[in-house]
Amino acid sequence: MRVIAGSARRLQLKTIEGLDTRPTTDRIKETLFNMLQNDLAGCRFLDLFAGSGGIGIEALSRGAREAVFVEKNPKAAACIRQNLEFTRLADRGRVMETDVFSALSRLENQGAFDYIFMDPPYNHDLEQQVIRYLDHSSLADVHTVIIFEASIATDISWLSSIGWRILKIKEYKTNKHIFTAKGEQ
Numbered sequence: 236m237r238v239i240a241g242s243a244r245r246l247q248l249k250t251i252e253g254l255d256t257r258p259t260t261d262r263i264k265e266t267l268f269n270m271l272q273n274d275l276a277g278c279r280f281l282d283l284f285a286g287s288g289g290i291g292i293e294a295l296s297r298g299a300r301e302a303v304f305v306e307k308n309p310k311a312a313a314c315i316r317q318n319l320e321f322t323r324l325a326d327r328g329r330v331m332e333t334d335v336f337s338a339l340s341r342l343e344n345q346g347a348f349d350y351i352f353m354d355p356p357y358n359h360d361l362e363q364q365v366i367r368y369l370d371h372s373s374l375a376d377v378h379t380v381i382i383f384e385a386s387i388a389t390d391i392s393w394l395s396s397i398g399w400r401i402l403k404i405k406e407y408k409t410n411k412h413i414f415t416a417k418g419e420q
Contacts, residue, residue, distance in 0.1 A: 236250055241296030241297040248321075251286075264290065267290075275350075276299075278298075279346070279347075280350045281348040281351040281374070282353075283338075283351065284353050290352050291315075292315075294352075304329065304330045309332060312330055315328075315330050316330055335361070339368055347376040351374070351380075354383070358389070362383040379417070381415050383415075384412055387410055400415060402414040402415060
């Protein structure tokens with residue numbers, strides 16, 4: 236896994252061994268960031284279920300002002316810290332070694348993020364729990380784009396039933412990225 240573009244372009248990132256994380260492939264990461272590239276400069280980026288930090292580091296490399304990484308696995312959190320140091324992006328990255336809901340609670344009242352990305356374990360409805368939390372949170376406003384990765388078969392009809400807008404869906408062979416935002420605008 237490597238950084239695709241920006242200040243840390245081509246640098247190889249470390250990942251932890253085993254199946255505890257599913258690093259996003261370079262090809263899928265490149266597709267995702269091609270869709271975001273024009274809006275990353277100066278943004279605040281929140282990477283939930285961050286794994287080895289590849290998504291948030293890509294955002295920083297491409298000009299994000301700040302990225303917060305949330306990962307409860309201590310080995311993965313250590314890997315994120317090493318990757319931030321290696322890419323020379325540690326001054327703009329913050330690692331929170333805790334579960335997602337504790338992190339969200341601690342981040343309250345520190346302003347809305349421009350992008351919130353999450354790649355939770357598939358088929359546990361964690362993305363739905365996070366979005367329901369964000370529905371009444373100061374961390375996301377109507378301009379915040381929330382992107383979550385899910386298995387290709389994941390039903391997302393619940394988004395419109397709670398009043399959220401589906402901005403875009405990008406499908407791959409076995410998974411998809413859903414771009415969503417709060418309903419009012």
